[in-house]
Amino acid sequence: MYSSRLLIAAVHHLYVFEELATSPLSIEDLQTRLGLKERPAMVLFPALCAMGMLAFNRANQLQLTDLGTCLTYRANPNLAAYVGLEKSDPAVLEMVERLKNDGPLKTPTGIAYIKEGEGPSPMDDPETSRSLTLALAGRAQLLAPIVAHKLPRHNGHLLDIAGGSGFFTYEWLLANPEATATVLDRPQVLTVAAECLDTFSRSNRSGADTVPGRVTLLPGDMLTDELPEANLILAASLFHDWPTETCRLLAQRFANTLKPGGELWVHDAFLNDALDGPQAVTDYSAQLFWVTKGRAYSRREYRQWFTEAGLVATTENISTQLDYGLIRALKP
Numbered sequence: 001m002y003s004s005r006l007l008i009a010a011v012h013h014l015y016v017f018e019e020l021a022t023s024p025l026s027i028e029d030l031q032t033r034l035g036l037k038e039r040p041a042m043v044l045f046p047a048l049c050a051m052g053m054l055a056f057n058r059a060n061q062l063q064l065t066d067l068g069t070c071l072t073y074r075a076n077p078n079l080a081a082y083v084g085l086e087k088s089d090p091a092v093l094e095m096v097e098r099l100k101n102d103g104p105l106k107t108p109t110g111i112a113y114i115k116e117g118e119g120p121s122p123m124d125d126p127e128t129s130r131s132l133t134l135a136l137a138g139r140a141q142l143l144a145p146i147v148a149h150k151l152p153r154h155n156g157h158l159l160d161i162a163g164g165s166g167f168f169t170y171e172w173l174l175a176n177p178e179a180t181a182t183v184l185d186r187p188q189v190l191t192v193a194a195e196c197l198d199t200f201s202r203s204n205r206s207g208a209d210t211v212p213g214r215v216t217l218l219p220g221d222m223l224t225d226e227l228p229e230a231n232l233i234l235a236a237s238l239f240h241d242w243p244t245e246t247c248r249l250l251a252q253r254f255a256n257t258l259k260p261g262g263e264l265w266v267h268d269a270f271l272n273d274a275l276d277g278p279q280a281v282t283d284y285s286a287q288l289f290w291v292t293k294g295r296a297y298s299r300r301e302y303r304q305w306f307t308e309a310g311l312v313a314t315t316e317n318i319s320t321q322l323d324y325g326l327i328r329a330l331k332p
């Protein structure tokens, strides 16, 4: 759904293919010619690469593929009119607006999964925050056993930043019977997390009843509040809600609060380092662009933030499921 909206926007409203018809361009030059900010450009261009319409040449410039060439009106025959059948669809027009403006023009009730500054946040509204948190709880519950066994075994402290339902923490504590943990999130979200914890602890799994005594649900603002020290930090589906400059700030804050020898773990869906796919993630990136202030990032982008924050990024790429994976960085 998001791929087709991006494609129609690119052909009929932003003229991406026409801009590239005469010569290849660097990402930055194409972005400037189209008048796009970094975030929409980095949602759109990787998606068009993943769809096989653009490709990077040896000079790392974007150029049209044969398919991309067919999407220009100057090609004869061409597919441009055909792709444009839904060019006036309201969802397409809204996507164009958001690409041009780097997000919706008006957000009177705030942005999903975002609490920033003094403005309104759906995460502080009891009903909306409940439904947004529960919307992710099933995914967390499904992936948590896999993540828990790929994270290190430890008897120290895990900080699950913006932990939502908390399932990643509960499952990790079950696998690490001496460990303790903090789930930090907004107060309304933690009301739901407490219910999930109660359900988890009442399951008949051995040791599940010990988990509530080892976990603290800590209300706070990860952007401004002092963070508790930890041996391990888990940032699951977190960075992808935020623009690049906030990701840099968060990486620095997490690095500061890790104990020496500690590890920052990111669980997310990653773009290829070449920024040309995979399509499942470029589509997810468009969805994140639509709903949040973020997008999908490549592992290379994360590793750059980690290094800038004084951490040592490892080269391991660990898969989990649902197009997700883990990367980590170490605090010397």
Ligand SMILES: C[S@@+](CC[C@H](N)C(=O)[O-])C[C@H]1O[C@@H](n2cnc3c(N)ncnc32)[C@H](O)[C@@H]1O
Pocket: 113, 114, 115, 116, 123, 133, 136, 137, 140, 161, 162, 163, 164, 165, 184, 185, 186, 189, 220, 221, 222, 223, 235, 236, 237, 238, 241
């Ligand atoms: C996409 S959810 C991820 C939840 C969980 N980690 C998971 O993977 O299921 C992002 C979370 O960030 C939280 N969040 C957003 N802004 C925050 C802030 N400033 N401080 C603390 N948590 C915040 C939201 O409330 C939400 O629970």
